[in-house]
Amino acid sequence: MEIRHATHPSALAALDTDQLRERFLVEDLFVAGEVKLVYSHEDRVVVGGASPLPGTPLELEPADALRADTFLARRELAVVVVRGSGSVTVDDTEHKLDARDCAYVGRGATVVRFQAAEEGTRFYLFSTPSHAEFPTEVARYEDVDALHLGDQSTSNVREIRKFVHADGIRSSQLVLGMTTLAPGSVWNTMPPHTHDRRTEAYLYFDLPDEHRVVHLMGEPHATRNLVVRNEEVVISPSWSVHSGAGTHAYSFVWAMGGENQAYDDVEPVAVTDLR
Numbered sequence: 210m211e212i213r214h215a216t217h218p219s220a221l222a223a224l225d226t227d228q229l230r231e232r233f234l235v236e237d238l239f240v241a242g243e244v245k246l247v248y249s250h251e252d253r254v255v256v257g258g259a260s261p262l263p264g265t266p267l268e269l270e271p272a273d274a275l276r277a278d279t280f281l282a283r284r285e286l287a288v289v290v291v292r293g294s295g296s297v298t299v300d301d302t303e304h305k306l307d308a309r310d311c312a313y314v315g316r317g318a319t320v321v322r323f324q325a326a327e328e329g330t331r332f333y334l335f336s337t338p339s340h341a342e343f344p345t346e347v348a349r350y351e352d353v354d355a356l357h358l359g360d361q362s363t364s365n366v367r368e369i370r371k372f373v374h375a376d377g378i379r380s381s382q383l384v385l386g387m388t389t390l391a392p393g394s395v396w397n398t399m400p401p402h403t404h405d406r407r408t409e410a411y412l413y414f415d416l417p418d419e420h421r422v423v424h425l426m427g428e429p430h431a432t433r434n435l436v437v438r439n440e441e442v443v444i445s446p447s448w449s450v451h452s453g454a455g456t457h458a459y460s461f462v463w464a465m466g467g468e469n470q471a472y473d474d475v476e477p478v479a480v481t482d483l484r
């Protein structure tokens with residue numbers, strides 16, 4: 210498991226492009242036949258990718274950094290299928306998942322196993338510390354209500370689906386959903402925002418290989434950008450704006466952990482105040 214330390218916002222100005230990417234961008238999360246994990250000290254979130262080959266399941270193992278016998282001894286986990294289809298087995302129960310479906314696994318589950326039903330299946334993992342037990346649940350993409358946001362004139366028509374949240378699948382602190390841009394729309398999260406009480410990670414997916422998302426981060430008065438490929442993650446500390454424009458439409462999984470689960474507890478930043 211890779212470890213990433215927390216960053217004070219004042220450090221940002223001195224970071225060159227490579228250093229900025231090393232701290233906030235997670236590349237190469239999906240490697241065939243492997244589970245890859247990155248532990249961030251920003252709210253102690255873990256992002257990961259499980260990419261099993263058909264017929265060879267992969268298990269979620271505890272890592273040294275957790276000092277625990279099982280990965281979920283003191284944590285909770287959400288799993289989203291970003292490519293292909295398969296299943297997640299939690300202890301003795303197998304949950305079949307299609308593309309874009311989400312499974313929540315609560316604290317205390319001992320065995321979590323990923324199986325691919327087809328070549329190229331990829332499971333995105335997001336985990337936070339947990340101080341209470343909640344049951345394992347599955348949210349099917351098609352069954353989750355879509356919130357329609359944005360406008361064609363501002364190139365940000367998009368659908369937001371909340372999977373794990375205060376009024377959906379219950380959790381200790383984890384909140385997760387998915388946003389999909391309409392064809393021709395490119396901007397997410399406009400106006401951008403910060404949320405001092407939560408760290409957030411965006412996993413961009415369904416972006417053609419020859420396209421990129423230019424993701425804005427940093428304090429609103431001093432933004433920096435990360436050029437992001439398909440299936441890469443940006444970690445946004447609580448002080449960082451997060452918003453992006455693609456050279457093509459795309460989807461992303463947004464996931465948060467921290468002080469509260471209030472989706473609306475944000476500090477919006479007017480576009481005209483961005484620098």
Ligand SMILES: O=C(O)C(=O)C[C@H](O)C(=O)CO
Nearest residue numbers: 367369388397398399409463
């Ligand atoms: O496009 C959007 O707007 C989003 O998806 C915003 C995210 O849900 C978010 O940043 C939640 O804090």
Ligand SMILES: [Zn+2]
Nearest residue numbers: 402404409451
């Ligand atoms: Zn946010």
